[in-house]
Amino acid sequence: MARDPTSSSPYASDTPYLNNMTTTPFKLDEGYSEDTRSLSDVDAAMRTDPPKSDAAEHDSARVTLPGWILSLPENERSDFAFEILRSLRTASIASIVQRLNSRLHLDPVLHLPPEITFQIFSYLGPETLLRASTLSKSWRGRTLDSQLWKCMFGAEGWTANIRAIRQFEEQEKANRSAMKERKSRVRGGDADLERMHTKKKLRERPLADQDTDSAGDWAEQHGVVEADETDEMQDIAYEGESPSEARINDLARRIEARPQFAIDDAISPPPADMLFPPLRPSLILSSFGDPMVNWQYLYKQKRRLEDNWSSGRYVNFQLPHPSHPYEQHKECVYTIQHSAKYVVSGSRDKTIRIWDLETQRLVVAPLTGHDASVLCLQFDERPEHDIVVSGGSDCHVIVWRFSTGQMIKKLERAHNESVLNLRFDDRYLVTCSKDKTIKVWSRRELVPSDQDYPVASGSGARFPSYIVRNPDESLTKQPNIKPLPAFSLLMVLEGHTAAVNAIQTYDDQIVSASGDRTVKVWAIRNGTCLKTIPGHSKGIACVQFDGRRIVTGSSDETVRIFDRASGAEVACLRGHANLVRTVQAQFGDMPGNEEELEAEARAVDQTYYEARARGSLREMSREERRARNAGSRNPQDLFALGAKLPPGGGGSRWGRIVSGSYDESIIIWKKAADGKWTIAKRLLQSEAVANAGGRRRGGGGGGGGGHTPARLNPQLQQQMAQLTAASQQAAAQNQAGANTPATTAAQIHQVTQHVQQLAQQVQAQALQQPPAAGAQGAAAQAAVAGPAAAHAPLPGGAQNHQQNAHHQQGGNNGHHHHHHHHGNNNNNNHHGNHVPLVGGTANPTGSNSRVFKLQFDARRIICCSQDPTIVGWDFANGDQEIVAASRFFGEGL
Template sequence: MDSTFGSRPFSAASSRGSSSIAADRAPTSSSPAPPLPPSSTTPIAARAPELSPPTPAPSPQPTARAYPSLEASSSSWRPKGTPLESDLALLRSGVNALSRRAREQLLQDLLADTAPIDLSPLYPLIVPRLQRDFLRTLPLELALHVLSFVDEAKTLARASAVSRHWHALLLDESTWRRMCWKSGFAPPEKPAPPPPVPVPADATVRYLSDTDDRSSSAASSSSAPASSSAGSAPSGSSTHVSPTTAPPQPHRPFSYRSHFKLAYLSEQNWVRGPGTLLSTQMSVDQGVVTSMAFDNEWIVVGMDTSKVHIFEAGLGTYVRTLAGHELGVWCLTLAGAVVVSGGSDRNVRVWDVATGRCLHVLPGHTSTVRCLRVLDARPVAVSGSRDGSIRVWDIERGLALRLLSGHRKSVRAIEVCGNKIVSGSYDTTARLWNVDTGECLHVFRGHIGEIYAVAFDGARVITGSLDSTVRVWNAETGDFLALLQGHTLLVGQMQLDPYSDLLVTAGSDGTVMVYSLTTYEALHRIKAHSQSVTSLQFDERFILSGGNDGRLKLWDTKTGAYLRDLSDPCDTVWRALVRDDKLVSLSRRDDRILMDVKTFREAAPDS
């Protein structure tokens, strides 16, 4: 058979291959090697060329002529045992034709017969097919109902990032309205103004000294002017500084989602801090802060130096000083556009807070006016004095309405609810009065020490005494309900929340007690301060306490756990009040009285 491999056949001289050539060159052991030929003078070019081993030919390839059947199937070669596409299609159609139960059995058998190493590549293919967006498969109402069981804000925030569908579901206002209700973030009755622009943290503003007679710049500047007359600013100063107002903003519909976000972030600012310091005001006098009140427009501070200082509530900017009392101011209250103050000069004064003008001077008490309250939504003030009397005043017309007599010693505390008031006295008794008739409805006896604090919600009267106990009484019948113990010294601070039935008290032992008025049990006993507690306030989230040890602390109402200090340590904390996530604190540091105004409210986005 004539077959050709390569481009040309080998010549006859080289057809023997490399083995025969090597045999011709190598001498054998049986015959002696031939003698070397004599040297020749023949030129190298004339010598016969030496034979070299041939280059191997390419491996033989099948050809169409030798293997005609490979020409058609050369493109579809596959390893031995691999099924053809037609076979796979036939197998797939057969599997699909099986019943569901038969397919499950077949898959179980295949899995049992397959090595784990062969199954691992199938894992990323199987898992995505098993995943299902259950919220997408549910009707909208059911999907929102499922989300209503989520109580954690962080969980909802993470859920909104799962997919576009989940994000769209969590834009629903009903979900966030429910979250606001669960978290206690009630929507405001009126939209809150944005927080004012803060001043640098190290900015300190000096306000009026009671002994400073030097003239200063206008109230809008950093320094406060000296007062030349009662309740008015001197020449060259502004007579009125309006509260900070925000520029007009385009109206946007109220959003529970946005409200919850801002309220939640504000709560985190309280817990983790540090908050935004709006201003620090400084007094150079050496007096003592005796009282403080503030609302959305004004901050009012009473001093034992007979002065009443007014600041605007937006940034805490000094406005003016009300001068008129001859001796120290020991109590005051802020009622809308007027301030009512009382002091050691035995007079009650009514001031126009916007102009600083004294509207009325109400004489009548024969000793220091120690406590003051104004009835809700009525121009009626009630004052208690060390002379043992309680007087009722019409602060709109400047008239004395009636005298409530009964206590035999100093009246130390007063609380009002509706047209009824409760008074606590150093004679160890508390009394319930009808303001409109002047009638004493009940006398509450039981303490063996002077009463320093009272609380009243219309249904219960609560008293705190020098005997270290707290007593609860029924305001309707006058019956004694419970004795609450836990303090070891005078109980001088208390606050009652009728909605949560919680009572928080504090005293000279530095302890803060939290009681349940449902069971009359002590829920928490907090060793808050190393000295007397001078300031106490709480809500459903936090307890704020300030003390003579110079610390201002924040506590968790539900657990009683310490959260953090709200200010740097100082000599003493006189007063601290919170309103709408704004904290105003008065303290003594390095023989100076400082007022810090700080906000914890998160700023609303611009858009």
């Protein structure tokens, strides 16, 4: 007898075949804030309305099965159901399958809260996320969530300029508030008229080039694929529209696709059948709420920028702009620093110049105040700081107002010899000198109770008499102690035995590099020397420190990476053919990966011990030993054990090192798949000048508007040839050990004097000839004069080995002898006494573009050299979308 299908059943509440969606629809936890930045219109719709198929199943009548069917084993019930289905028409079977679809295919995006799917999607790669965004509108809304892509951005090891992002968002918010306020003051009739004119202008406005498939078409057919495995996100094109135009252009596309929409739709949520997020997102998320930077857009442009670095796509530029050559330095440029907007440079012409990167023009008149060459500088353009600090061969350190160029303070005779490098942070200014010392100065007024007040207990440090030794006791006895004014000397660090060529600061540590071939780590609070790291075979010219790694460049023509914690050398990069004068590295560390890096280093050590136990390590030749340790994990190539960092120094796949040398080249180093550092690109400063529209210096007028140097008269040519032969003979005798160190030094000094005299004669002759066009005439004359007139001071100590001055085979003794020989020079003649030997490593017929300093960030490399023209490589390559996004990318060190 058939049972009434509406009657109750003892199995109705717990029978296993009932759909669990027949219960109360999913409700979001009431504690979750609706103000989340991840919430999209798609999410809002999903939170309020259950899927239609589930609602239909919920409303359908339930049929209670007979008890004898429910008592059958599951396999028999399965066979029974199959036979029942076979007896039905195809249309009935299809209807049943459709009703069962919610049980067969459960969409997690529809049923899980955004917080859970956010965590799930965060484990996916960017290409997978983009493919997932094509599955449905609900998946698209979750996979293209801006905050999810912010996490993806950080997971790549990239950094962002959060300060710039916040300022940009606040400015956009203020602009829109002002716009709404202006509209609210328009009278009703005028508002209607304005709306009509606005719609007409939007329709007449030419839209950016885009595919024929509109966003609405995509929503209907779901057929546009955003990325594939080969193009890596290249298939998503973004409109080249400015942030202020993005919202208007998006509205114009809507009007073109659906003319029935009124202009007011722009401020309401998009219709359910519109694609959200849009197919072509812009820099600003503006569909609802306050304007925010779109992190998916930033990720996309950052990947495109990295691809330009890898492929060597860039445009060159120069400072000054080729149309304004009179703004350039009059002599070679020794030091630069740049930010996203500005470049500050210091030159042998004793001036400092502040440049606008966008216009390539001077911002203020040249800063004058140094009595000799400007060798080092640093600036901070932020309004709360607004300073430039410079040091030079005159032994002075000068503090300037960045915005005006006004001199704020001059620390006269800050050192006894040339100030070779300086660094400052919010608390301290640190300087180093050819006089072998490092000095720490205060940035602000200090009293003994301040946390940044020095602790006068460090070994290896000297403290001025006015530094309170025991602050607590002194404050009790003398409560009215006068505070130390800003830029007071706090301590002098002593320990290096040669010139201190470079320093870096990080948190409470100072790292210094010297011509004595060592790197030292100091505690900035008490001056204690925490570690001394040997490693280079010749003097060290430059250093960078990021808290974990110390990267150095040396006169031994190598770039080396040391582990700060253990002092172990973890990589040695060989590729330059002369002194490595400048280096910068960006490793792209993942946040909080210290333990991971150390575990990786321990695993590499273990492979070495296992290989040694097996006896598989063989004795290497001298050449093989020199070529190893560029980051390889092969036990045969390891140079040090016990490091806290793996070979190569760790970091992400986007890490890079850029180094500049006296071989007149810049090398961009990248990690290969096996972990080794390899040369990705070699750049030439002389070529960059020509590509940027400037003039090459030196030997001949090869492309790009080069010039021909003035010709020497026969007598001067003969003298130059004689001096070249004499210097080569002296160098050969020195290499053969034929002379004593004193004799060799005397010969070198004699040849140097001759070179200086010859340079003066050449300059006098050049001045009698017609000048070159514009300010490049000075550059041409400097090139004619050869390296004697256009050569920078080599880093103290580092140059001694490079310029045929390594007098004794013992190495160290020769180094110190030469340094002492130059240590007594008058500072005003510092450069004249560091002229390279003609016929030595100098190149009097070449381009004379020895690289002195470079700096790079996410977008650019900027370099200065013997050429007064400053050049740069812009890897945005003229792409306006990358240019717009790159302002928010983190800066290099």
